[in-house]
Amino acid sequence: MLIARDLTKSYHSGEHELTVLRDVSFTIPQGAFVAIVGPSGSGKTTLLGLLAGLDTPSRGAVILDGADLTRLDEDARARVRGEKVGFVFQTFQLIPTLTAQENVQVPLELRGDPRAAERAAELLRRVGLGDRTHHFPTQLSGGEQQRVAIARAFVNAPRILFADEPTGNLDSDTGARIVELLESINRESGSTIVLVTHDAGLAARAQRVIRLSDGRVVSDIETERAA
């Protein structure tokens, strides 16, 4: 459901041209759990940005669920995100002035969905925070915040979920639990997960690992878990 075709991204920094991604191509089917790994500076975050339609490539195309993101304008991409994409960030990125439930509601409210509150509460229960709906992010631990973020990511029943170093700010135990949560919800909803990480252990849990180095795909392997 996600096709990357010859993705290239370059930046102009002064007189130099810095090419961060070169001719990256792959296809990810619906329901897959894919990890994109590589050392820092390999272009993983840039690739994530392109795949999610947060940015446009210098060359190439991204086709998400049949729509060519590179041909859509900023606002159209935003709408696609609202309908089909979920995000989990390394730094949780919860809106500090909203409660847990209000945070989870946001994607639905932006679409004008009248059942936003209901659905948000449901999801918070699913991630085990049913009793913390009215707490603010500052009142939650890192793991709890990330769980809220996961609830938010799934509230609009996305077709694909992007996670950028979701365990980066968490200790290993909490991190492991977060990943388990991600996986289980993913199985229930049938959405695709694309996970960007430099943690090999985390990557090992995915069904497929795409390795980047210096802006190129150096390997694209299905792991035993795929079976």
Add this chain to the structure above:
Amino acid sequence: MSKTPLSRLFALAWRESRTARRRLLLYMSSISLGVAALVAIDSFAENVTRSVHEQSRALLGGDVSVSSNEPFSKTTTAFFDSLTRTGNAIAQSVTFSSMALVPRSGGTRLVQVRAVGVGYPFYGNIVSEPASAWPGIQRGRFAVVDPSLLVSLNAVVGDTIALGTGRFVITGTLKSVPGDLGISAAIGPRVYVPDRYLAETGLLVFGSRAQREALVRLSPKLSQQDFVKHFRDRLRNDRVRMRTVAENEYNLTQAIDQLRDFLGVVGLVALLLGGIGVASGVHAFVMRKIDTVAVLRCLGATSWQVLLIYVMQAAAMGLIGAAAGAVLGVALQFALPGVLSELLPVDVSVSLAPTAVALGLLIGVWVALVFSMRPLVALRRVSPLQALRREADSDALRNTLRDPLRIAVTIAIVLSVVLLGTSRADRLSRGLGFSAAIALSVAVLWVCAAALSTLAKRSVRPRWPFVVRQGIASLYRPGNQTRAVVLALGFGVFLMSTLHQVQSNLLRALDVRLEQARANVVFFDIQDAQAQEVDSITRAQGHEIVQRAPIVPMRLAAINGKQVTEMAADTARGRRRPGWALRREYRSTYRDRQTSSDKIVAGHWFSERRGNDTLPQISVEQELARELRLTLGDTVTWNVQGVRVPTVVTSFREVNWARFEPNFFIVFEPRALEHAPKQWVYLAYVPQGSAAVASLQRAVVSRLPTVSSLDLTLIQRTVTNVLEKVTTAIRFLALISLTLGVPVLFSAVSATRRERLREGVLLKTLGATRRQIGRIMLAEYALLGVLGSLVGVLLSIGAAWALMHWIFRSPFVPSIAPAAIVAGAMTAVAIAIGLLTGREVFAQTPMAALREA
């Protein structure tokens, strides 16, 4: 646009604004004072106008008022008779100044006598204490007086008061007289008597000045317009003025409108300053929201949704800020009539003026919104990538300069300023001039700020201590706040300092040069035959007459052979002479020597006469000479009580009217007027103080009751008192304006708070001590404060000069003290706010800040 209903978005906006609300409100409070001023001024004007309308007939006293400075001619009196025969009513009054004496206490004072006829006034109630005194005034030789007069004459109700040779019994005091300014009682206390006994006083003699008024109550068959149409021209040649109720009301409301417009500019300026505060504050607000906006964009919000969310927050807070201002304005409006009651001719009934409030609110919200929009539109450009990366905030808002929407908003701001300025000005040229001045000052401030940054970069020397260098570096490094702070601070200082400069210049113009006068008592209305006696009375008390000025009343007959009537009819552009100058009664004097108040600016003083066939010489006051288009050598013929006296103009004089001395438009050489019918003005010097002055006045008045006198030091003191009140009021206003600067400055400084914090904490981590960080901040803010204030002050001197020159037509002298005070105060405020922000740096631990980064 998406299908999201607005209300949902508003709910989200409201929730998201939770912690920001207080700060946003503080920024919006910048406009509250401006709104308050506008609402107060407009409401007050509306109240006064309405009161004038309601009381318009009472203010005039009749449907029409016919007045003259001379006794009514036979034609006019016949005309009045015809009016009474056709069902209209006439009530006459005569007003003049005279000495009043209370024989029992010996108290004496110059008063304003109003001799009124039966029926006066037709409209409006004169209320006395006791209430029966006024209605009964026509029944005998009764007088109703101002209560302050009883105090100054040491008299009580029931005492006899002597006016000239007439005697009246005081039956009561005045509680309220419609149409009179309360403050006039301080200068000329009133004495009302029936006009039937006027002749008994013997006061209206040759040379006395009295105003005669006839109030007309029209019968239902005759309308004001018909009356005016048919009879105005008939009476014009009799030197009679006519005023209808409608005209009177119109004049009053015109004056009020002009005052409102003038004051409204002050409110407008306050509002604009507030707008700048709002823009700075919202800019700071925007910077804090970049991360949230990025996340929202990731979650599916379009750029318009994002903009709308924050515009809603700004609009809500702007509405609250404007509403607070409106409430304050309404409260002020209730207080104003009380404060100004002495200066108003009407009793102002205060009620809510909904249009004024609505207008103020609307303007306030608009200003808040349009100034907020400029920083807000940048939010549309925040890339969702920001959520993934951690770029510097200034990068996230890249490309905003070329944003067409931002340019459109800037144009909207400019247009708003121009529109508001012209709506309050009485002339389009004034409104445009105002807008241009604002634009110019903003431009100059901008340029100075940029220059400051460049200068800072170039002037830094390695030898200077680190803290100073760091402080200066803050001025030119990327993302510096120099422009914003210099603009806000400079503009604020500019406005306040202009106000102060204009205030001190106006006060200087009002400053009556109360020099150590050579004389402290003046006697006037002295008939020729009485002059000798005044002399001897004064000498008997051991005092000196220091100046004797004869006064000969006369009228202009011809200039260079052209008769007055001919000149009055000639309205051609280069030859027009104003009617008042041609028709007025001139009270001229003659002397052979120049006095110290005569300053010849052209021609020469009277030269020795060579023979009796040459024309007598006159010296003319220079402004009058200009109005009458006189040149040296012109022949001016005068009508002195029926005798034509031709003269030649040999000099122009500059007269200092502010001196307490008899000053004259025309001075003759003695031989022309020595034998003309005249009055005298005597100036005497009494060294021992006011008790001795009062005793001299009493002595003269008891023997010569028609001679009036004034204690000059008393007058001086009264005038000084009044001026002091006005001065205090103006100073108070100016001081209040200083408080405007604070929220604006606060907003401006907040704009780069985050960078400040991050940097300060970083420095702390690297080993900087509290003191060092404090001094770095001090260096930066001190520089910003001093330079911003300096530019503001210089601009204000330019603006004040322009105002004094074009609007007030007075000379301008820059006042250093007020300028220094304003500059100093604002610099202090800047430093204080800067240091307060610095405190946060001290409070935060490095770990917290670094983690946040």
